[in-house]
Amino acid sequence: xxxxxxxxxxxxxxxxxxxxxxxxxxxxxxxxxxxxxxxxxxxxxxxxxxxxxxxxxxxxxxxxxxxxxxxxxxxxxxxxxxxxxxxxxxxxxxxxxxxxxxxxxxxxxxxxxxxxxxxxxxxxxxxxxxxxxxxxxxxxxxxxxxxxxxxxxxxxxxxxxxxxxxxxxxxxxxxxxxxxxxxxxxxxxxxxxxxxxxxxxxxxxxxxxxxxxxxxxxxxxxxxxxxxxxxxxxxxxxxxxxxxxxxxxxxxxxxxxxxxxxxxxxxxxxxxxxxxxxxxxxxxxxxxxxxxxxxxxxxxxxxxxxxxxxxxxxxxxxxxxxxxx
Amino acid sequence: xxxxxxxxxxxxxxxxxxxxxxxxxxxxxxxxxxxxxxxxxxxxxxxxxxxxxxxxxxxxxxxxxxxxxxxxxxxxxxxxxxxxxxxxxxxxxxxxxxxxxxxxxxxxxxxxxxxxxxxxxxxxxxxxxxxxxxxxxxxxxxxxxxxxxxxxxxxxxxxxxxxxxxxxxxxxxxxxxxxxxxxxxxxxxxxxxxxxxxxxxxxxxxxxxxxxxxxxxxxxxxxxxxxxxxxxxxxxxxxxxxxxxxxxxxxxxxxxxxxxxxxxxxxxxxxxxxxxx
Numbered sequence: 001x002x003x004x005x006x007x008x009x010x011x012x013x014x015x016x017x018x019x020x021x022x023x024x025x026x027x028x029x030x031x032x033x034x035x036x037x038x039x040x041x042x043x044x045x046x047x048x049x050x051x052x053x054x055x056x057x058x059x060x061x062x063x064x065x066x067x068x069x070x071x072x073x074x075x076x077x078x079x080x081x082x083x084x085x086x087x088x089x090x091x092x093x094x095x096x097x098x099x100x101x102x103x104x105x106x107x108x109x110x111x112x113x114x115x116x117x118x119x120x121x122x123x124x125x126x127x128x129x130x131x132x133x134x135x136x137x138x139x140x141x142x143x144x145x146x147x148x149x150x151x152x153x154x155x156x157x158x159x160x161x162x163x164x165x166x167x168x169x170x171x172x173x174x175x176x177x178x179x180x181x182x183x184x185x186x187x188x189x190x191x192x193x194x195x196x197x198x199x200x201x202x203x204x205x206x207x208x209x210x211x212x213x214x215x216x217x218x219x220x221x222x223x224x225x226x227x228x229x230x231x232x233x234x235x236x237x238x239x240x241x242x243x244x245x246x247x248x249x250x251x252x253x254x255x256x257x258x259x260x261x262x263x264x265x266x267x268x269x270x271x272x273x274x275x276x277x278x279x280x281x282x283x284x285x286x287x288x289x290x291x292x293x294x295x296x297x298x299x300x301x302x303x304x305x306x307x308x309x310x311x312x313x314x315x316x317x318x319x320x321x322x323x324x325x
Numbered sequence: 326x327x328x329x330x331x332x333x334x335x336x337x338x339x340x341x342x343x344x345x346x347x348x349x350x351x352x353x354x355x356x357x358x359x360x361x362x363x364x365x366x367x368x369x370x371x372x373x374x375x376x377x378x379x380x381x382x383x384x385x386x387x388x389x390x391x392x393x394x395x396x397x398x399x400x401x402x403x404x405x406x407x408x409x410x411x412x413x414x415x416x417x418x419x420x421x422x423x424x425x426x427x428x429x430x431x432x433x434x435x436x437x438x439x440x441x442x443x444x445x446x447x448x449x450x451x452x453x454x455x456x457x458x459x460x461x462x463x464x465x466x467x468x469x470x471x472x473x474x475x476x477x478x479x480x481x482x483x484x485x486x487x488x489x490x491x492x493x494x495x496x497x498x499x500x501x502x503x504x505x506x507x508x509x510x511x512x513x514x515x516x517x518x519x520x521x522x523x524x525x526x527x528x529x530x531x532x533x534x535x536x537x538x539x540x541x542x543x544x545x546x547x548x549x550x551x552x553x554x555x556x557x558x559x560x561x562x563x564x565x566x567x568x569x570x571x572x573x574x575x576x577x578x579x580x581x582x583x584x585x586x587x588x589x590x591x592x593x594x595x596x597x598x599x600x601x602x
């Protein structure tokens with residue numbers, strides 16, 4: 001199977017990345033003031049004897065090389081250490097928060113794909129027209145907006161002034177915990193965070209689609225399609241919009257990291273208990289092990305998302321084979 | 326080539342508007358100590374004075390009674406200094422890595438590009454957050470933390486350019502004359518790869534301004550300097566009753582980022598149309 005071979009290839013290619021990122025994570029831990037034992041002791045208290053015992057148990061003794069060996073031994077067993085802040089394994093804390101962030105990211109991507117496609121098409125149908133100009137200016141503005149500031153403006157407008165939408169958390173007080181009603185309640189809470197997280201992304205998407213369409217209008221096959229007397233609508237759909245979709249899908253993959261980074265401020269502003277908010281909590285609580293765990297989790301998310309995009313690209317463009325690029 | 330390019334950039338509306346805004350910002354930043362002689366973090370008037378009500382503090386005051394306009398003007402210094410330094414470091418480091426990788430080839434190329442791959446895979450903002458959190462928030466640390474994720478773009482551009490230039494006759498000629506490979510790489514090949522880097526610099530500046538303000542918003546800005554992101558974070562608690570405290574600094578960030586991306590757009594257009602020279 002072509003897809004299976006592609007998956008195997010991409011995962012193999014990701015190995016050096018994972019090795020380098022984990023090495024960077026180790027260096028970060030080494031250069032942090034105090035180690036995991038200090039962080040633990042700060043929470044529990046204890047004498048020097050307990051500290052020594054703890055260091056031995058956590059593999060924090062000896063030379064940096066010994067510690068590196070202990071770090072990788074733990075990593076291979078899926079052990080990222082214990083979060084001092086939560087007093088639980090880092091991996092468990094991350095696994096608990098990850099689904100919420102993935103949901104938020106998926107919502108932002110869907111919103112972007114829907115609205116961005118519409119706006120990009122609207123602008124790209126007639127490059128240089130007034131719709132194109134207006135959309136170009138609007139997307140430039142969106143791209144220049146800091147996402148945390150946009151989030152606050154959305155809170156002010158839709159949460160405070162109009163009081164239409166909830167601005168904090170994922171559930172209403174006393175809302176049903178299961179079933180359709182719970183899902184709707186959560187979707188309602190996700191509206192503003194999705195807008196805040198997706199806005200910059202939407203602008204990039206729109207601009208990419210528009211630029212692709214503007215370039216395709218001049219291509220030979222479009223003129224040929226027109227010369228054959230194809231209806232204008234079919235020219236737009238078949239000949240112009242479809243080829244312009246490829247760079248947009250590539251963009252989806254390239255921007256996953258940005259989206260993940262954006263979730264930190266978005267989740268912090270809207271009080272959403274996901275991985276982004278956890279990153280902020282780790283920073284505020286000086287929990288370096290947890291922070292390093294989040295960095296690695298984010299890297300894995302980016303790798304897997306790009307794999308997904310690659311599979312999608314193969315579907316969209318048969319010319320991209322498993323052997324190429 | 327420099328002045329001709331600047332002229333062509335200024336002729337596109339994007340480049341003209343962007344360059345005008347950036348020059349204005351830089352001028353304000355440079356003149357900040359003369360315009361507002363006091364410390365921008367000093368309390369000067371009644372807290373939460375509305376904008377346009379007191380001529381002494383035209384944009385009003387924040388929760389503690391600090392002058393918002395003075396904060397904006399002094400914040401421009403920090404923001405532009407950090408963003409400019411990030412771009413300079415990212416370009417220099419990226420150009421060095423890209424030149425070395427493209428010119429040396431082989432294992433050196435492989436290793437350097439794998440490092441670039443790994444760096445690009447880590448979410449840039451989270452990386453900056455982690456680095457600043459571990460090393461402590463000060464302006465040099467913030468610059469290095471943001472640059473740590475920004476050098477890969479320049480590295481790739483330069484590497485590609487070097488690879489295409491490597492086999493050209495004039496490079497071949499300097500090799501035959503007996504110059505050492507690295508000397509050729511940095512003295513002959515690199516100057517030719519500079520043009521696409523200039524447009525990339527504007528993109529890096531825009532992204533760096535956004536990252537710096539987001540770091541400051543999360544409490545990881547330099548505590549001793551006025552920062553737009555920190556002003557917004559500070560204003561969050563009172564924004565429901567006094568929205569002006571977050572609107573003014575947000576607009577300042579937006580205008581600066583817009584200026585940088587417009588300049589970048591103008592540069593890209595000027596380079597596209599004027600590739601004849």
